[in-house]
Amino acid sequence: MQPTDNPRHIKSDTLESLRDRLRRFSEERDWDQFHAPKNLAIALAVEAAELLEHFQWLKEEDSKHLAPEQLAKVREEMADVLLYLIRLADKLDVDLVQAAADKIERNAQKYPADKARGNSKKYTDL
Amino acid sequence: MQPTDNPRHIKSDTLESLRDRLRRFSEERDWDQFHAPKNLAIALAVEAAELLEHFQWLKEEDSKHLAPEQLAKVREEMADVLLYLIRLADKLDVDLVQAAADKIERNAQKYPADKARGNSKKYTDL
Amino acid sequence: MQPTDNPRHIKSDTLESLRDRLRRFSEERDWDQFHAPKNLAIALAVEAAELLEHFQWLKEEDSKHLAPEQLAKVREEMADVLLYLIRLADKLDVDLVQAAADKIERNAQKYPADKARGNSKKYTDL
């Protein structure tokens, strides 16, 4: 599926089309010089912390019911995390979706459903 | 597109199918009780830092050429970041790809190519 | 006050003596080459996330009553954060305690007690 400039079709974006748009974005600005994987990993961690900041003083329960303007900011920080993750994956030639699918498999073996059920003590990973 | 247990077809996974697999994974383990957005945002930041840890003492240039066993670990941490991001998006009902596409648009206006070219001073975002 | 090798007197350590011990530690191992401020800032963020990891699935209330073995691990992560912070301050020639005292002054002006009382909305800083 090709990226498109038609905003009505933007839903058809995929991780691949986002990757391609980020490539062009960076090329047009001559920003590839800054995008060493080390720097992208820093940027990713910084964005993840900016996302977390919105939750820092919230009660756990309240974090489930964000006000619309709060959710809009959170959504934008989530986008930043995804964009840097896609960019890093591009630079390292990692297939993100495949990597995630592999990790779910590994977690399924690490946390068998019958042993892990409701157990926060064993819960140190997804 | 449906998730599949056939490993040869696992490439056909999408963010949606990963989301569905994470939902089942969590339900089978009764882990939804831990997955308040606040906690997922913490987990995401922790995973982003674990990813960053692999780069902390590397020279910028060396971060472009990871050894295969190093890359395998980095790939796994990237998967963890994506999985928590998908899980958080599910809980907050955020369309990740749409959010990312919107953010690219916003960045394009914020950093016009002609002004931002090669400029690390203005470079505070993707 | 001088650092001492006498373990019974270790209580007399101060930030300055810790700084001096870290300097010697690094010199003896030829590690200064790795300690650019950028790398130390990464290491600090990584340690802060390792500290946070111990709290990620805990209820807010339970985080006030850590089991002794959990507290021991948390204490060690807090030490790591402090050590990297001292090291970074040394490299940048920052007086940490003075910087912190200055910041308390600034926060006192930013958050007047009568306006900020019990107000989590204005609460975006210490």
Place this chain on the structure above:
Amino acid sequence: MQPTDNPRHIKSDTLESLRDRLRRFSEERDWDQFHAPKNLAIALAVEAAELLEHFQWLKEEDSKHLAPEQLAKVREEMADVLLYLIRLADKLDVDLVQAAADKIERNAQKYPADKARGNSKKYTDL
């Protein structure tokens, strides 16, 4: 050594006097309700990331020579990290300086000078 309100004597602050000032600061604003260790650990990680943000696109070498206005911002973020660390230590009844001294001892055993010299591979900790 007692904390003092005399700004000329502010150099005499110690971690203990900073702890006491933060206690009063929080009491006057009724902010203790927000200061569960879990929340303070989040705030600490967020501040560490804000500190890191200043370094994200800098060359390693350039991070050693910050411009004065950049250093002023970095210094303020370092203060934030220290303040939250002191506050967390107060809530968990941890002696920060003692914890750090203990950790240096442990690291000295973990990384014997003769084996660790100039070795970035073994370098996974201070």
